[in-house]
Amino acid sequence: MNKKVLAVILGGGQGTRLYPLTAQRSKPAVPIAGKYRLVDIPISNCINSNIKRMFVLTQFNSASLNKHIKHTYQFSYFSEAFVDILAAEQTPENKGWFQGTADAVRQSLHHFKGYESEYIMILSGDQLYQMDFNKMLKAHIQSEAKITIASLPVNAKDATSFGILKTDDNNTITSFIEKPSEDLLPDWQSEVSDNMKAQGKNYLASMGIYIFNKDLLIELLEGTDTMDFGKEIIPQSIETHKVLSYPYEGYWTDIGNIESFFEANIDLTSDMPQFNLFNKGKSVLTRPRVLPPSKISGTTLEKSIIAEGSIIHGSRIANSVIGIRSRVGKGTVIENAYVMGSNRFLDLEEINNARATGVPHVGIGDRCFITNCIIDKNAKIGDDVRITGGKHLDDVETETYVVRDGIVVVKNGATIESGTII
Incomplete structure (x- = not known):
């Protein structure tokens, strides 16, 4: 030292x-x-x-x-x-x-x-x-x-x-x-x-x-x-x-x-990123977590990073970073986005209760389309949600999300109801 x-x-x-x-x-x-x-x-x-x-x-x-x-x-x-x-x-x-x-x-x-x-x-x-x-x-x-x-x-x-x-x-x-x-x-x-x-x-x-x-x-x-x-x-x-x-x-x-x-x-998702996470002599250190490997079912992945503990059922994820303990539902497409994940796992009882009451649970639901977006931790995105960020959007703040420079930022713990279009 x-x-x-x-x-x-x-x-x-x-x-x-x-x-x-x-x-x-x-x-x-x-x-x-x-x-x-x-x-x-x-x-x-x-x-x-x-x-x-x-x-x-x-x-x-x-x-x-x-x-x-x-x-x-x-x-x-x-x-x-x-x-x-x-x-x-x-x-x-x-x-x-x-x-x-x-x-x-x-x-x-x-x-x-x-x-x-x-x-x-x-x-x-x-x-x-x-x-x-x-x-x-x-x-x-x-x-x-x-x-x-x-x-x-x-x-x-x-x-x-x-x-x-x-x-x-x-x-x-x-x-x-x-x-x-x-x-x-x-x-x-x-x-x-x-x-x-x-x-x-x-x-x-x-x-x-x-x-x-x-x-x-x-x-x-x-x-x-x-x-x-x-x-x-x-x-x-x-x-x-x-x-x-x-x-x-x-x-x-x-x-x-x-x-x-x-x-x-x-x-970080590009073939030769400017910041190298895989540099042996210059490792980036962080909290050691005891998490299972990510499970991916029927998803096409293109130039993306998937952190541990995630359960992915989406149809396509491209040019995106998917954070720890993320959940992505069936038929969902995520492009050019950063999903931060969540702080804990949901148990089956929580998921079933959410589905029975029609309330979104932590993660991203089924048949969503998300692009040019940051989804902060513990956000609840319902089914059939479309978030299309881009320069066509003006800067704005709502109770659940903010738009800055065309990027939609879903707030920490926010709930985006099923069918929402941004």
Whole structure:
């Protein structure tokens, strides 16, 4: 275990752009790829990099996240490894909620600054990527930097959503701007690889992944009122300390809204997905569940992921992710959709009672057609339901579903009555 580094994973704010998936859970607890949670990504990257002391900072809807981490990341009693949740708390010094990324770390500093370490790694809890943090740490140490920022080439369209930086020939950051307006972009182009140039990615964006010398981080935070790393700490530090850019050109996506979340999940079903779940050296870890294998009867499957514990009778499933303990009825077609599954199995008595009373049970009923849709956990979809998402739909919210960017999101535990057309 690398004792030089402590990892701090930021749980994010209310996650309003991922609503309604964040209505009852924090962003890091949102299910991804049918069986994981978003927080599993940074934690897995840390464990695969032999960084096994982690704090997860959170304040909104943290119960499901606490439960997931408690049941998932259990190390040996004789190990110093841990993943601890630090929820926002009132103290004599801090009487309010976290006001930004830097403020979250400042308010939690007293919990971890006494641990043996030389470096603090700050990570986001809502990004999808696979990175060897040891390489980034090595670059940080060899360059004698005080702060290192992982950077990624992006195109002009995306550049306005990120912190954009410029470097010298030694990758030392010389200037930084947070979310520049489009008219400022021509002055912020950087030298990137030919491969990135060919894709029109001429701007270096901060990935929100930082390594700080621990002593400097404490100095920058204690006794100050800075609220955010990207808007305040990083721009200010460039003037006074050596800040290094660590270039990264692998797959990385910020799960910032429903559209990016949906695309990231559907991409997992492609022949060569950008995020590789089958990479032996970079395994994504999650809660070990004792579930039976999935049972599929008479279903045509095309480029789909089926998680364990599912019972599938549908006629066709294509380009879709089907989560744990999912039920899909006879004659149902699912295309380009993410079905998150359910938290428990139904027994036969529950299913028979639901059928006798005409009330949908958890899962998807018979003869449904579902496309361009996310179905959150424990939703009850009746028979003969048609959900046809697409750009023809306006953004809207109802009691049972939300439409965002043409994607229909059925809410957690919602009931869609038989015969409904969306």
